Amino acid sequence: MDKLKGYLIKGKVIDGTLNAPIERGAVVVDGERIAWVGAADALPAQYNPAEYELVDLPGRTVMPGLVDGHTHISFGESRSEEENALYTPPEFRTAKALYYSKKVLQAGVTSAYDAATTFGVAQAVRDAIDTGMFPGPRFTVSGKQITNHQGLEDSFPSNMEFPLGQSAVLVKNRDDLIEAIRLQVKEEVDAIKVSGSNDNLITPDALGASAFTLEELKIIADETHRLGKLCSVHARSCDSARDSALAGFDNIFHASYIDDAGIEACLKNNSVITPTLTLLVNLIEANPATAGASSATAFEREVEAASKNLRRAFDAGVPLIAGSEAGWSPVPYGQWHAREMEIFIKYLGMTPLQAIHSNTLGATRLLSPRYRDQVGKIEAGRYADLIVLPGDPTEDITLLQRPSRFDFIFKGGEPIDRTPPAPRKRKWYERTKTFLAGLYVFDEETGRGHLIPE
DSSP states (O other): OOOOOEEEEEEEEOOSSSSOOEEEEEEEEETTEEEEEEEGGGOOTTSOGGGEEEEEEEEEEEEEOEEEEEEOTTSTTBSSHHHHHHSSOHHHHHHHHHHHHHHHHHTTEEEEEEOOOSTTHHHHHHHHHHTTSSOOOEEEEBOSEEEOTTSTTOOSOTTSOOOTTSSEEEOOSHHHHHHHHHHHHHTTOSEEEEEOOOGGGOOTTSOOOOSSOHHHHHHHHHHHHHTTOEEEEEEOSHHHHHHHHHHTOSEEEEOTTOOHHHHHHHHHHTOEEEOOHHHHHHHHHSOHHHHOHHHHHHHHHHHHHHHHHHHHHHHHTOOBOOOOOBTBTTSOTTTSTTHHHHHHHHHHOOOHHHHHHHTTGGGGGGSOTTTGGGSSSOOTTSBOOEEEEESOTTTOGGGGGOGGGOSEEEETTEEOOOOOOOOOOOOGGGSOOOSOSEEEEEETTTTEEEEEEO
16 A cells, blocks of 8 residues: 555644634645645545545644744753752753653644743754754744843842853843854854843832843844844833834733833834733742742732733734743643633633634744744645644633643644653752741740741
């Protein structure tokens, strides 16, 4: 018997655009590409069903693989900035990242934007996957994010050397900015990431400062674009989001406190926003005794502000992209990559189709030109990066948060290995040595000690 050409997949087709789904659709996969998509009863005669493996299960949906707009594959599920920057040798970080990449792919994420790396781990992981050595998504990667003393990533005492393992490079003047960008481009990053705000500086009235001046941000954007790379910024505060948009950044992470001037600048300069509310919502839901009660209040305040400000931005026409920030302990790899869609519906009032678009075709705005126009949409000629799942995510978006129930995840026309990686053990050098997460105090009334969490 001759080898089959590929797959003929039938079901409700959500193509990644905002177009209405094809209720009884079919997708023909020939090799690593999509050959045809349309109504099942309009299948052209040239696609002989006998030459393809048929996937035809009742009540199934076929849609593009997810595109996660905010990951950190090198962070290893760290619980703190200290753990991320000071512990674990780069060699073991790389091995862990390759291990976790398979988990990300098995969650239905076939492409992803990596927003900052420790050492050069993200580039190494991208290249190992792209050259066929290890399974994982198609990664677009940033290098270390550029920070100054007011940026989020200059988080250690000033009397100590800036840690080599920090996911940032510290710059002090204009020449440092240019050198940092040019060096990272030499090291083959796909994007430049900037630490544009310090979350600790966000005041209750949301007028937290920008880490960089508008002039400095313009220098960064201009040089990054001159060298043909994407330009992203961590910018929660009002000023940092507005100035980054004015400077012409392609993507603004968070922008929870963006104002009307910032929204106008996004529209003028074609900037998109990747809110990444999943991290905040997960932290709010976590035990306040663990996350910190005062921090939880700040997270709630930010989600409330984002719900209003980002809805205004979306109504004005600013594209919003779904991202998980997978890599920190509140957002473990393989667990939460699809939750942002649910949050967009609940907090921002998106329709399910709009939310799915933000996690598929819409998110390709952040991808490398190497395959930006080749993924995210079910269209003839694109890579056959697909999900087949039971049920209809336009009726229940949370179905996409249950990847173990998916029937298939295809990457490049091949079903991926769904076997879960064996659980790994943490090495002693991966974590901060903590005696207690709080203070153990004596209670004079009971004559006993008890823990006060910090």
